[in-house]
Amino acid sequence: VPLYVQLSGALRDAVHRGRLPPGTCLPSSRSLAADLSLGRNTVINAYDQLVAEGYLAAVVGAGTRVTNLPKGALSASSRSLRTGRGNLSPGPSLSERGKEIGATGRVSAKPGRRAFQTGLPALDEFPFALWARLVASAIRRPDPSILGYHHSGGYRPLREAIASHLRSTRGVQCTADQVIVVTGAQAALDIAARMILDPGANVWIEDPGYLGTRGALRAAGARLLPVPVDEEGMDIEHGRACHPPPRLICLTPSCQFPLGITTTLSRRLALIEWANQADAWILEDDYDSEYRYEGRPLSALQGLDSNGRVIYAGTFSKTMFPALRVAYLVVPDRCVDDFRTAIRHTGQEAPLPLQAALAEFIDRGHYAAHLRRMRRLYAQRQHRFVELCEQHLAGYVSLPPRDAGMQLVAYFEHPVDRERLLAEADAQGVTLSTLGPLHLDACRRDGLFLGYAGVPEGEMETAVRIVARAFERQRRAPRD
Amino acid sequence: VPLYVQLSGALRDAVHRGRLPPGTCLPSSRSLAADLSLGRNTVINAYDQLVAEGYLAAVVGAGTRVTNLPKGALSASSRSLRTGRGNLSPGPSLSERGKEIGATGRVSAKPGRRAFQTGLPALDEFPFALWARLVASAIRRPDPSILGYHHSGGYRPLREAIASHLRSTRGVQCTADQVIVVTGAQAALDIAARMILDPGANVWIEDPGYLGTRGALRAAGARLLPVPVDEEGMDIEHGRACHPPPRLICLTPSCQFPLGITTTLSRRLALIEWANQADAWILEDDYDSEYRYEGRPLSALQGLDSNGRVIYAGTFSKTMFPALRVAYLVVPDRCVDDFRTAIRHTGQEAPLPLQAALAEFIDRGHYAAHLRRMRRLYAQRQHRFVELCEQHLAGYVSLPPRDAGMQLVAYFEHPVDRERLLAEADAQGVTLSTLGPLHLDACRRDGLFLGYAGVPEGEMETAVRIVARAFERQRRAPRD
Numbered sequence: 001v002p003l004y005v006q007l008s009g010a011l012r013d014a015v016h017r018g019r020l021p022p023g024t025c026l027p028s029s030r031s032l033a034a035d036l037s038l039g040r041n042t043v044i045n046a047y048d049q050l051v052a053e054g055y056l057a058a059v060v061g062a063g064t065r066v067t068n069l070p071k072g073a074l075s076a077s078s079r080s081l082r083t084g085r086g087n088l089s090p091g092p093s094l095s096e097r098g099k100e101i102g103a104t105g106r107v108s109a110k111p112g113r114r115a116f117q118t119g120l121p122a123l124d125e126f127p128f129a130l131w132a133r134l135v136a137s138a139i140r141r142p143d144p145s146i147l148g149y150h151h152s153g154g155y156r157p158l159r160e161a162i163a164s165h166l167r168s169t170r171g172v173q174c175t176a177d178q179v180i181v182v183t184g185a186q187a188a189l190d191i192a193a194r195m196i197l198d199p200g201a202n203v204w205i206e207d208p209g210y211l212g213t214r215g216a217l218r219a220a221g222a223r224l225l226p227v228p229v230d231e232e233g234m235d236i237e238h239g240r241a242c243h244p245p246p247r248l249i250c251l252t253p254s255c256q257f258p259l260g261i262t263t264t265l266s267r268r269l270a271l272i273e274w275a276n277q278a279d280a281w282i283l284e285d286d287y288d289s290e291y292r293y294e295g296r297p298l299s300a301l302q303g304l305d306s307n308g309r310v311i312y313a314g315t316f317s318k319t320m321f322p323a324l325r326v327a328y329l330v331v332p333d334r335c336v337d338d339f340r341t342a343i344r345h346t347g348q349e350a351p352l353p354l355q356a357a358l359a360e361f362i363d364r365g366h367y368a369a370h371l372r373r374m375r376r377l378y379a380q381r382q383h384r385f386v387e388l389c390e391q392h393l394a395g396y397v398s399l400p401p402r403d404a405g406m407q408l409v410a411y412f413e414h415p416v417d418r419e420r421l422l423a424e425a426d427a428q429g430v431t432l433s434t435l436g437p438l439h440l441d442a443c444r445r446d447g448l449f450l451g452y453a454g455v456p457e458g459e460m461e462t463a464v465r466i467v468a469r470a471f472e473r474q475r476r477a478p479r480d
Numbered sequence: 481v482p483l484y485v486q487l488s489g490a491l492r493d494a495v496h497r498g499r500l501p502p503g504t505c506l507p508s509s510r511s512l513a514a515d516l517s518l519g520r521n522t523v524i525n526a527y528d529q530l531v532a533e534g535y536l537a538a539v540v541g542a543g544t545r546v547t548n549l550p551k552g553a554l555s556a557s558s559r560s561l562r563t564g565r566g567n568l569s570p571g572p573s574l575s576e577r578g579k580e581i582g583a584t585g586r587v588s589a590k591p592g593r594r595a596f597q598t599g600l601p602a603l604d605e606f607p608f609a610l611w612a613r614l615v616a617s618a619i620r621r622p623d624p625s626i627l628g629y630h631h632s633g634g635y636r637p638l639r640e641a642i643a644s645h646l647r648s649t650r651g652v653q654c655t656a657d658q659v660i661v662v663t664g665a666q667a668a669l670d671i672a673a674r675m676i677l678d679p680g681a682n683v684w685i686e687d688p689g690y691l692g693t694r695g696a697l698r699a700a701g702a703r704l705l706p707v708p709v710d711e712e713g714m715d716i717e718h719g720r721a722c723h724p725p726p727r728l729i730c731l732t733p734s735c736q737f738p739l740g741i742t743t744t745l746s747r748r749l750a751l752i753e754w755a756n757q758a759d760a761w762i763l764e765d766d767y768d769s770e771y772r773y774e775g776r777p778l779s780a781l782q783g784l785d786s787n788g789r790v791i792y793a794g795t796f797s798k799t800m801f802p803a804l805r806v807a808y809l810v811v812p813d814r815c816v817d818d819f820r821t822a823i824r825h826t827g828q829e830a831p832l833p834l835q836a837a838l839a840e841f842i843d844r845g846h847y848a849a850h851l852r853r854m855r856r857l858y859a860q861r862q863h864r865f866v867e868l869c870e871q872h873l874a875g876y877v878s879l880p881p882r883d884a885g886m887q888l889v890a891y892f893e894h895p896v897d898r899e900r901l902l903a904e905a906d907a908q909g910v911t912l913s914t915l916g917p918l919h920l921d922a923c924r925r926d927g928l929f930l931g932y933a934g935v936p937e938g939e940m941e942t943a944v945r946i947v948a949r950a951f952e953r954q955r956r957a958p959r960d
Contacts (some may be wrong), residue, residue: 051780054745066662073749076756076786091788091812092727092761097700098675101825102818111625123627129620136616145504145591147603147801183663194699199679215825219674220577221948247572265534269553276556281572298533306556308571321627323832325663338582345581345695347667348828352803386576439889 003038004045011046014057015066018075022068022424026056078105097221103216113454115463117431118407120454121318122377126140131320132368134357137328146352153340154181154328155355161362162314162328170289171299172312172330180329180339181355185285185315186212187348188327192218192311193248195335196281201247208438210257213250213285216293222248226440229256233263245278253301254289258438258449259409260402268301275309282310286434290319290371291453293379294403308332316358318406319371326350326358378406378453381460385452392468397448406453409435413445417474424470430463484525487632491526495535495546498555502548503513539812577701584695590911593934595943597911598738598887600934601798602857610846611800614837626832633820634808635663635835641842642794642808649780650769652792652810660809661820661835665765665795666692667828668807673700673728673823675815676761681727684719688918690737693730693765702728706920709736713743716750725758732783734769738918738929739889740882748781755789762790770799771933773859774883788812796838798886799851806830806838858886858933861940865932868941872948877928886933889915892926897954906948907946910943 010338014020027035029043036043041329047064050056057067094102113123138146146155153159166172166179182188189212199221205213207226217224225246227239249271253263263271266446275282284301302312315327331339343349361367382402389399389410397410418434425432432450436443448467455463494500507515509523516523527544530536537547574582593603618626626635633639641655646652646659662668669692677683679701685693687706697704705726707719714731729751733743743751755762764781795807811819823829834896841847862882869879869890877890898914905912912930916923928947935943 033767069746070749073753075754081487091814092676092759094815094818095674095676095678095681097678098818098822101822104821104825106821106824108631111628111630113624113628117628120628123624128622132616132619135619136612139612139615142608144593144603147599147803148591148593148597149802150591151588160490182827183829184827186825190826194575195581196575198575201575212825219825220659266547266549269550273550273553273556279572322629323627325714325829325831334571335574338574338578341584341586342578342581342699344586345584345666345699346694346828347662347664347668348826349663349805349835351805351831354831354834447549464718
């Protein structure tokens with residue numbers, strides 16, 4: 001810290017503490033410099049700084065004086081100046097909404113690639129060199145139009161690329177105008193919830209379901225009504241029997257999170273019929289629709305809707321990599337302008353140079369190629385993973401057959417000490433999660449929720465063996 | 481579109497429209513292929529697709545039949561299948577909150593670099609080649625820990641770099657833990673408003689002021705109470721006389737938006753004293769604090785607070801470029817965990833590889849060097865701009881002296897037809913904005929609000945002459 005800054009700090013502190021009261025005439029820079037054995041410029045700089053800040057005033061012919069500042073305020077803020085932190089009051093509290101958001105849990109994840117963390121694609125297989133080239137070329141000689149505050153709702157070429165991809169692969173009925181690009185699926189859920197829900201609105205959610213959806217809905221003040229999931233998807237009849245009609249129904253029809261179930265056609269039709277009756281919104285989180293390993297994928301629910309009541313959400317986090325932070329909504333025509341305005345107020349806009357690079361990545365066919373490659377790879381990894389689980393975890397867990405997604409559920413065959421199981425696996429570098437925390441109502445059938453897509457086959461056996469040993473130790477030496 | 485997709489579409493449509501009722505037995509693939517003069521594989525593929533989707537069921541020994549689907553739902557969604565859009569009902573409406581957000585205006589901007597758009601730094605002077613290298617190197621061989629969902633609230637090295645920059649240049653009292661990295665200043669305002677305000681909360685805002693702040697506050701349900709700005713900053717005494725005590729005071733003390741006024745020390749102290757009395761939050765938007773051309777900058781208001789009631793917001797949009805989409809909050813210690821959790825629910829997280837590149841940019845000194853260079857450049861541009869305004873716009877506008885920021889206010893000397901003035905300048909490629917829309921109460925003194933920092937000196941005279949001609953035409957030929 002330069003000497004003049006130290007000196008001005010000491011003088012400022014003296015003013016705050018009242019040791020230099022208003023009107024005090026300071027010594028001339030020459031005499032203070034002599035007294036303190038400092039250079040005269042040091043003193044002049046310190047005085048200048050405090051004059052600029054308003055603590056001192058230089059009056060021609062009358063030297064430098066302490067200005068007249070409100071005494072109470074000066075002393076109230078004095079504590080902070082040296083100690084770095086005061087304690088006069090606890091400080092104002094968060095809003096009720098803020099406390100609610102802060103208290104809504106998320107599954108925490110450790111940085112880096114670990115078996116069997118959920119939600120992670122094969123980071124080892126993404127073409128980062130190619131991606132780096134595209135991003136760098138979007139930045140190096142940028143078009144000024146992608147550097148400012150423009151293109152709210154998304155860069156046009158990217159919206160075109162997304163719309164065309166969704167129409168051809170997901171049966172979504174949309175134009176590029178209806179696509180709203182945001183900073184990740186969580187932002188998509190958050191802005192959709194705010195735009196269609198007022199505090200207290202009834203929302204049907206899948207139980208078990210995604211914590212992020214619950215967080216976004218709670219932040220919007222929604223009243224969450226859990227609807228169980230059976231082998232056909234969300235159990236609408238249960239919802240009708242037990243809950244008031246919804247303002248919004250949230251679901252993951254392609255690959256239910258976490259159970260991996262695809263909502264059947266008859267359930268989809270029933271859902272739309274019920275939404276028509278209740279005049280409800282539907283938020284279709286088209287989670288993991290890209291990864292289906294047998295048969296052809298069902299189209300999106302959005303394509304069955306003829307009343308503009310479906311808001312469709314998709315993301316590049318699982319098909320490229322999570323830290324990309326680009327996802328999108330498809331909203332009904334009549335809401336496009338409001339969503340575009342809204343996003344300028346919420347700041348959930350992805351950086352334009354990244355959007356430009358992503359448009360290139362899709363338009364040049366790299367995205368489709370990567371998806372095809374990952375579909376084959378994940379099918380292999382799933383096959384190998386199921387094989388290893390049958391070999392090493394038989395008797396501990398059972399895996400219902402699934403043919404989609406990036407993770408699998410393995411139900412416990414016997415009661416286990418979850419906390420101990422997870423801690424023991426974690427100590428060996430393996431991340432386990434359970435279904436329990438994903439339930440809002442009581443969890444009737446607990447199990448592990450395991451991400452396999454991000455785990456190279458060569459590392460899989462070691463990781464499954466670690467899980468097996470954690471089960472085994474528990475069987476041999478039950479605690480209490 | 482492949483033939484089998486066309487065929488499956490036609491059959492699906494027939495099911496929806498009731499022309500193929502439940503239970504209908506379809507012809508064998510061989511006979512349908514013959515009837516339609518199609519290849520047999522085309523028919524098999526179409527049938528397979530519809531079986532996968534649930535429209536048809538293949539019963540061993542009994543051929544392929546239409547499944548039993550709810551009739552009402554089938555016909556309700558039939559319109560959408562071919563025409564792409566139905567019209568059975570207007571569709572559900574947005575929430576009251578959503579309508580409010582959608583109706584809150586923003587000043588719109590045309591893409592690209594135009595004189596005298598506000599909020600734009602010198603895009604022609606940013607070291608994009610260097611920045612592209614840093615970004616590409618963060619992406620090319622990425623550390624897996626920056627690819628996933630980690631580092632909520634910001635990448636640690638970036639938070640360290642920001643904290644150290646703020647402590648040394650802005651007198652902010654903070655640790656890296658208190659820094660929350662978000663996707664731009666608007667996201668910073670949005671998340672802060674949601675975390676500290678419940679619907680109906682009283683908020684004092686500067687009038688005139690920033691539309692983005694108003695938008696974020698309105699989205700959070702706040703009640704906006706306009707407080708006029710005088711030559712010392714926000715007029716606290718006016719607020720105390722006219723408004724109920726605030727839950728939050730929002731201000732831009734370094735360089736008031738739009739008037740460019742620096743809040744004086746005595747006003748800062750009075751503000752903190754009043755906030756202590758009212759137990760109010762203060763949101764310090766440290767807008768354009770980096771650009772001060774004479775004298776030394778006043779430190780941040782945050783540094784005077786000893787009760788943890790200031791939330792400090794800063795951005796890289798004006799010091800680097802807007803589409804970077806990185807900004808930050810400094811929040812009191814006691815709120816850090818809640819803000820970090822909140823940001824995982826709102827998705828206002830900047831891409832980690834970008835954060836890593838930005839940390840490098842700061843740590844290697846490029847950021848400080850760019851700031852120094854821009855400070856000199858903007859001082860020159862301001863000087864030249866004022867000179868040109870005095871030369872060409874004398875009699876039309878008057879410019880109060882300012883020594884900071886990236887834009888200037890030029891008050892109208894006589895009443896003008898604003899709409900015509902702006903349209904005529906716009907037609908010549910010059911963007912003008914006025915103070916009027918930035919006022920919540922009636923605008924007592926209107927004028928132009930002109931961004932000069934982004935305009936190269938060589939282009940400035942032409943642009944100022946265009947403005948002069950627009951004024952002149954109005955003087956010569958008043959409309960009506």
